[in-house]
Each structure stands twice: as C-alpha cells, then as structure tokens.
Amino acid sequence: MKHSLKKFLATFLCFGVIGVPLAADAASIPVDETKFPSLKVQPENLELEKKWDKVFPRNYKVKHHKITFVTRYGMTLAADLYEPQNYSGRLPAIAVAGPFGAVKEQSSGLYAQEMASRGFLTIAFDPSFTGESGGLPRNVASPDINTEDFCAAVDYLSTHPNVDANRIGIIGICGWGGFALNAAAIDTRIKATVSSTMYDMSRVTANGYFDYEKDSATIARERQAARVKLNEQRTIDYRSGEYARAGGVPDDVSQMPQFVRDYYAYYKTKRGYHKRSLNSNMGWNSTSALSFMNMPLLSYINEIESPVLIIHGEKAHSRYFSEDAFKKLTGNNKELLIIPGASHVDLYDNMKAIPFDKIEKFFKSNL
Secondary structure (H helix, E strand, O other): OHHHHHHHHHHHHHHOOOOOOOHHHHOOOOOOHHHOOOOOOOOOOOOOOOOOOOOOOOOOOEEEEEEEEEOOOOOEEEEEEEEEOOOOOOEEEEEEEOOOOOOOOOHHHHHHHHHHOOOOEEEEEOOOOOOOOOOOOOOOOOHHHHHHHHHHHHHHHHOOOOEEEEEEEEEEEOHHHHHHHHHHHHOOOOOEEEEEOOOOHHHHHHHOOOHHHOOHHHHHHHHHHHHHHHHHHHHHHHHHOOOOEOOOOOOOOOOOOHHHHHHHHHHOOOOOOOOOOOOOOOOOEHHHHHHHHOOOOOOOHHHOOOOEEEEEEOOOOOHHHHHHHHHHOOOOOEEEEEEOOOOOOHHHHOOOOOOHHHHHHHHHHHO
C-alpha cells in the first residue's frame, strides 16, 4: 500500500495530473496518435511591415531582417534580428524586450541594433498579444506569458545556426526588466541578464507607486478597491463583448508629475511615438492588471546563479525597484549600476546615458 501511494504521489507531483505515467512506464503504454491532434508547432502567418519603421535611425553596419518564433503557449511572436555585417563562426546572442507597453520599433530595437554593432547576434521582439506578434485578445499582459516570451526567444536563439547556444543573454527594459529577472530565475540557458531602468510590474500593480511611503493597511485597502473596480470591469467587458482600454500616456500632462511628462516626451512625440505602441496610444486592456496583483514576479530571483547587471538612473522615480531587486540577489556576480543624473526615460534612448560600453563588457565577460 505504501509503495503504491509513493508511486502515485511521485507521478502527481512530477506532472501535476492524475493518470500521466512516469517516464519509466511510458514506453509500455501504446498510444493511438491518430486520435490526438498534431503536437507540431504551427506558427501563425503574421503580416510584418517590410519598411524600416523604427523610431531610431538605421545602422547600415548591421544586418537586419524580421523573423518569427513560437512560444510554449503557441503564440507566434514577431521580432527584428540584428547581426554584424561581417563575422565568422557562431556568435553570442542577446534577446531584448521592453519597455512595458512599447514595441520592438522603440527602445528594445535601439538596444538590439547597438549590441549587434558590438559583435552580438540580437533579437528585439514584440510580446504576445501586442505589436506585430500574434495572440488574441489583443493588448493583454501576463506575468507568466510574458516571462515565457523571453524563454521562447531563447528557444529561437538556441537553435539558430549562427548562435553559440551556450552564450545567450537577455536585456529587459522598464517593466521587462522584471520579466528578465523572472526568466533568468527559471531558464538556466540564460547565461547573463541585464535589467535597465526596471519596473517590478507585479509590485507597482499590487501596491501602487511609492509603496515605501505607505503603511500596510493603506496598501491593502487600495488593492481591494482596485480588485473591486477591475472585477466589475470584467463583467462589463463580457456583457459588451469588448475590452475596455486603460489608456496610454495621457495627452495633457501639464498637471502631472515629472516622470509622466518624461513619458509623454518619449511616447507622444516624434522622438518615440509609434502607431503600434500601446503607451503611445490606447494602452493595455484594463483588466490585464488583475493577473499581476497576486503573482509576484521576483519571488525566486535570489536563486539566479548566472551573472546579473541591474542599471538604473540616479534621478529615476523608479529607482527603488532596481535597488530592492538587487537586495534579493545572491552571489558575487551581481552588480547594481546607478547612472549619475539620469532619469527613468533617459535609459530608453539617450545614447549618452545608456552605458553601452559597460553592457558590452558585461556580456563579453560572461557569455
């Protein structure tokens, strides 16, 4: 009896379901494959813009073309691949994403193109449900699915003929800095991680901005009020058959804090506006916030064994996210770099503020 119970528990714990055989027993059970749908990945046929439509100038010393890849959840993601014009052998590779609510034609593409000019094969991708990537409904964010987006990018790079699969890193910008750390905690193929001007999206969604200024009772009260509002919106959305949008960066920021004005200066002007960017337009579906409230992104980052470089601006309103995340990291291969005088948005596209020399050195030392 005890032996049978142990076997059942081993099966249940390993697979999370009843009736799935242990690997050792699987070969003895015949399977009629005709009764099951194909397990082969079927990419979605995406319509990709053929013209250069980035918000940053093209570097013709770097080769560029568009690619697609599929996530473990079946989403087809669109990406820009950048590589040096001339090289031999397999290259170290970097996947780049962010900011949260942006598209690959904005900051992530800038980072990817710059790192390609420094000898890496890079991709900047649109997350699931956004930009040119697939997935329905549109304009949805998820702590789990978006972490998987990074891991799927590693799938693609690991199998690319021009990439050394043992030398893959990632860069996450803004909210994608948190996803990058979460991905590094689960995916041991990621050998080095850079987080730039990071937001912890689960923390800011659950607690609001500047939670260090609030007591726990206030945070709990505000979070419950948000839950009530968002779940009421779920009912409204289901009844109407449409998803309400949260709104991107507002058009009138005259009475807003400086960091919101900084967002406007990037997302709503020629400097960074893009027609597919959620932040530049109508924003996320309002109810996307729900999944971040009770799924903390950074729960296991203390277990990241690979090197991590966390970068933030000295003057950034969001600096506390990076500083607190850094405190959770362990090992002597973790570094926090504060850029003097830099704001949050400076690390989106300010080539004088983004420490590309440091990022290059970090990856070349660790990949």
